[in-house]
Amino acid sequence: MTVELKRRQTSIAEFFGPKSKKSKKLENEESANTSTTDASDEVSTVKSIEQIQTTQKKESESETLEGCEDYMTVRELFQKSLSSMLAQLLALEIETIEPGWFSHMKEEFRKPYFVKLKQFVNTEKKNHTVFPPPRAVYSWTRLTPFDKVKVVIIGQDPYHNFSQAHGLAFSVKSPTPAPPSLKNIYKELKSNYSDFSIDNNYGDLTPWSMQGVLLLNTALTVRAHNANSHSKKGWEVFTKRVVELLISDRKKNNHSLVFLLWGNNAIKLVESLLSPQELAQNKNLKVFKSVHPSPLSASRGFFGSNHFKQTNDWLYHERHEKMIDWSVVPGSHLKEVFEANTKVS
Numbered sequence: 001m002t003v004e005l006k007r008r009q010t011s012i013a014e015f016f017g018p019k020s021k022k023s024k025k026l027e028n029e030e031s032a033n034t035s036t037t038d039a040s041d042e043v044s045t046v047k048s049i050e051q052i053q054t055t056q057k058k059e060s061e062s063e064t065l066e067g068c069e070d071y072m073t074v075r076e077l078f079q080k081s082l083s084s085m086l087a088q089l090l091a092l093e094i095e096t097i098e099p100g101w102f103s104h105m106k107e108e109f110r111k112p113y114f115v116k117l118k119q120f121v122n123t124e125k126k127n128h129t130v131f132p133p134p135r136a137v138y139s140w141t142r143l144t145p146f147d148k149v150k151v152v153i154i155g156q157d158p159y160h161n162f163s164q165a166h167g168l169a170f171s172v173k174s175p176t177p178a179p180p181s182l183k184n185i186y187k188e189l190k191s192n193y194s195d196f197s198i199d200n201n202y203g204d205l206t207p208w209s210m211q212g213v214l215l216l217n218t219a220l221t222v223r224a225h226n227a228n229s230h231s232k233k234g235w236e237v238f239t240k241r242v243v244e245l246l247i248s249d250r251k252k253n254n255h256s257l258v259f260l261l262w263g264n265n266a267i268k269l270v271e272s273l274l275s276p277q278e279l280a281q282n283k284n285l286k287v288f289k290s291v292h293p294s295p296l297s298a299s300r301g302f303f304g305s306n307h308f309k310q311t312n313d314w315l316y317h318e319r320h321e322k323m324i325d326w327s328v329v330p331g332s333h334l335k336e337v338f339e340a341n342t343k344v345s
Contacts, residue, residue, distance in 0.1 A: 074099075078106050089118050097138045100146035104245050108238060117234030121221055129224035131158050132165035137220050139167030143209035149246055150212035151258045151311060151324060154266035157231060158222045165222070168215040170293075171205035178203035184293040188302060189326050192309040197332040204328070211324050216242065218265065244273050247285070254284045256319045260307050263292030286314050316340050 079087055079094055087094070090109050097105070108114055124130050132139075155169025159179065166173035170182050178186065178200040189196045209215055218239045223229035250257040259274075261267045267289055279285055290305040291297040312323035322344045323337040 074103050074106070086115070089115065089122070092134055092137065096135055096142070098141040098145050101138075101141040104146055104249075105242070108241055113234045113237055117238070120233050121230070124221075124223055124230070128226075130221055130230075131160055131162075131224060132167050132221070136165070136167040136173075140169075140209065140214060140216055143168070143206060144212060144214045146246075146249075148212045149214045150256055150315065150321070151260065152214045152216060152243065152246065153260045153262070154243075154269060155215065155217040156263075156265055157219050157228050158217055160222045160225055160227055160229075162224070166204075167220075168205055168209060169217045171209075171215055172203035174204045175201070176203055177201050180295050181293045181298075184295065184298040184302065186328075188293070188298075188305065189308055191304070192306055193326070193334050193336065195335055197327065197329040199329045202328050202330070207328060208324065208326065213324060214246075218269065240269060240273070243269060247273055250284060251278075251282055256284050256315060256321055257286070258311050258314065259285075259287045260311065261287060261289045262302065263294075263297070284319070286311075312337060312340075316344070320344065 075094055082090065093102070093105075093109050121130065153169060158165035158167075159172060163176050164172045164179070170185065172179060172182070182203055182205075183200055186196070186198045186200070190198055205213075205215060216239060219228070219231045219233075219235040220239070221230045221235070246257060249255075259266075259270050261270055270287065274285065274287070279287060288305070288307045288310055290307065291301040293302045308324075308326050315321045316323050322341045325334050325337045325341075327333050
C-alpha cells in the first residue's frame with residue numbers, strides 16, 4: 001500500500017470523526033428496507049435448497065460454525081476501528097458477508113471509492129427502489145464461501161425488475177421463470193448432458209452456488225427498471241478485487257479455479273488480472289471463453305462451447321476432484337456426474 005493511499009484512507013476516518021463506543025445495534029436504511037415478503041422468499045429458497053443440497057448445506061454450516069469465533073474477533077475489531085458514522089455506513093458488509101470473504105475483503109471497505117459507493121447507493125435507496133434486497137447483495141459470499149470457490153461465472157448487472165435479483169449472476173429467485181439468457185444456458189447444458197432437465201419455471205441457481213460455483217455480477221446493485229444505473233460507480237473496482245484475491249489465493253495454495261467467461265466484459269476483467277504466461281505456469285487455473293448467452297449473441301459461439309462438460313472433465317480428469325452437478329430442477333441429477341463423484345473421496 002502506498003503512502004498516498006494510506007493518507008487518503010486516514011482522511012476518510014477523520015472525515016467521519018473519532019472512534020466511538022459500540023452502539024447497541026447498528027441500524028441503517030439498507031437493513032430497514034428489507035420487507036416481510038423478502039424474508040418469506042428467503043425462507044422459501046432455503047427450504048428448497050435444503051431439499052436439493054442437504055449434504056452440502058450441512059458441511060457449509062459446520063465449517064461456518066467452526067470459524068465463527070475467529071470471525072467474531074475479526075469483525076468486532078474491524079467495527080471498533082471505525083467511527084460510528086462509518087460503522088453505520090458499512091453495517092451491511094459487517095453483518096451479512098461470509099466470514100472468509102469478510103477477512104479477505106475488510107480493508108477494501110475503508111477505501112475512499114467504497115465509502116463513496118456506499119453513500120451513492122444509500123442516496124439511491126432514499127429516492128428509488130434498488131435491487132436486490134439488502135440482505136441479498138452479498139448472498140454470493142454466504143452461499144459460496146471464499147475457500148469453497150471452484151468455478152467463477154461473471155455477469156454484469158443485477159436483474160432490474162421485481163422478484164428477480166437475489167445476489168447471484170444469471171439467477172432469479174423462485175418462483176420467477178428463467179430469463180432469456182438463462183434459457184439459453186439451459187439449452188447449452190442440454191447439449192452437454194442429454195439428461196439435463198429443462199424447466200424454465202426454475203431459474204434459481206443456488207444449487208450451483210452451494211457446490212462452489214461463484215455467480216458474480218460486476219455491479220452488485222441496480223435501480224429498478226434502469227439497467228446499468230449503478231455501473232461505473234465503484235462496484236467494478238470492488239468485484240475486480242474479489243477476482244484478484246481469488247486468483248492470488250489459488251496461486252499460493254494450488255487449489256483449482258475455473259473461469260467461465262461469457263462476453264467481452266468478463267473476458268477483459270480476468271485477462272487484466274491473469275496473463276497467458278501466468279495461466280500456463282499455474283496448472284490449477286483454467287479459463288474457458290465464449291460470447292455472452294444473450295439471445296443477441298448466443299448463436300455466435302455460446303451454443304456449442306461445451307463449457308459445462310469441459311469444466312467437469314477438467315475437474316475430474318486433470319484435478320481428480322468432484323464434478324459440478326449443473327441440475328436446477330428439484331429432484332433431478334446428471335447421471336454421469338453422480339457416478340463420477342461416487343469415485344472421488
